[in-house]
Amino acid sequence: MRLLTLPAIAIVLALMVAPMAMLLRYSLNLYTPTELMVEAFTARNYVQLFADPYFREVLGVTLKVAALTTGIALLLGLPAGYTLARMPRRWKMWLTLATILPLMVGNVVRSAGWMALLGNSGLFNALAQWSGLAREPLQLMFHQPAVVGVMVTIVLPLMVMTLASVIEGIPRNVEEAAANLGARPFTAFRRVVLPQAMPGVIAGMSLVFILCMNAYATPVLIGGPRFRMMTPEIYQQFVGLNNWPFGAALAFMLLAVTLVAVLGIGMALQAGLRPARPTTPAGADAPRPAHRSATGSSPAGSGG
Structure with a gap:
């Protein structure tokens, strides 16, 4: 069985580990x-990266944009994913198709479409x-809120589909049981559904955060030349300045x-929703399991 995994391991080593090792080696050159080179x-190169305030600011802006986009996508994706998961089947197919339809268009095309909507004309x-x-055209582009807003529209379908696939596997009867015990719908969702959907939340946030950290088209087209994030800066170092060692260090x-950040x-999410262990009050004896006799019956039930 292990031999069957060798081709996959070889492909990962050849296409992922080897380029990363080469990138690390380039970053140590001059x-x-x-x-x-x-x-x-x-x-x-790493000392220059942290010593230069410009690159520290670029890294900070990238983290801020990725965090804001991920948080907004989660807030919008949770109700949308829940609605999609609990929708009747005759409507679920059409709503699923409408959700994944934007994914069939590239990020460059979608960002260019937003330029046509947000531009001065x-x-x-x-x-x-x-x-x-x-009276005059509003400045709707070339700033951070515009970049975050457009990036939310790009990654939101991924968040919705990830959450919906997990919530769909949670039985409805757990919500019905919570309602029978007096829990309101929001309380049932927060205390019952959300903890069970946490694997999907972590997966969706990780996927969206990674995509936002490595975004290129949206920061360039919507943010403009003065709005800097890490991926356009890496491209500038490699292609514009031919500074491969420093570009490799940035990458x-x-x-x-x-x-x-993903780890x-x-x-953090797993620790935040981890149930607290029940504590035994001081002086109280912990319940002891009933001992069974050799014949398999309890002592209380062995008498006549």
């Missing part, structure tokens, strides 16, 4: 304008000027920060 073994500004709400640092999200 950059010169004449030779571009000089073989070395130094941490100078876009639909929103045209409606605002026609209705008299604004490897982005990978490490994303991995640590932190999972551990």
Whole structure:
């Protein structure tokens, strides 16, 4: 059975581990304008990354945008995923199709579509000027709220489908039992459904957070040239400046920060919803299990 996993392990090593090792090795080299990359073994690129306030700000903006987008997508995805999971079958197929339909269009196309809506000559500004709400075009692009809003629309279908697939596996009778015990619908969802759906919450948040940390098209098209995130900055270092060692250091640092953040999200959510252990009051004896006799009957029931 283990031999069957060898091809998959070999593919992972060849397509994932080997490029990451090469990227790490590049990040330890030096950059010169004449030779571009000089073989070395130094941490100078990582020191420069943390010493330069500009790159610290870029990393901070990336983390902030990813965290905001993930949080908003979770708040919107939980009720949508619950509704999709509990919907009758005749409507569920159509709503599922409508949810996954945006995923068939690339991020570049969707971001370009939002440019047509948010631009100075876009639909929103045209409606605002026609209705008299604004005399001049509103600045709806090239700032952080616009980037976060568009990224939410891009990753929301993934969050909804991840949550719906997990909630669908939770039996309805647990909610009915909670209602019979006097719990309101929101209380039943928070105390009964949500803890059981936590694997889907962790998976959805991790997936969305990873995609947001590595977003490229939306920050470039919606944020503009002055809005900087890690992935466009990595592209600029590799392609624009030909500084492969520093670009590799940025990429490897982005990978490490994303991995640590995702692990932190999972551990924090699991710790927050872990049920508390029941405590025995002081001086009270813990219940003892009933001892059975050799014949298999309890002592109390062995008498006539």
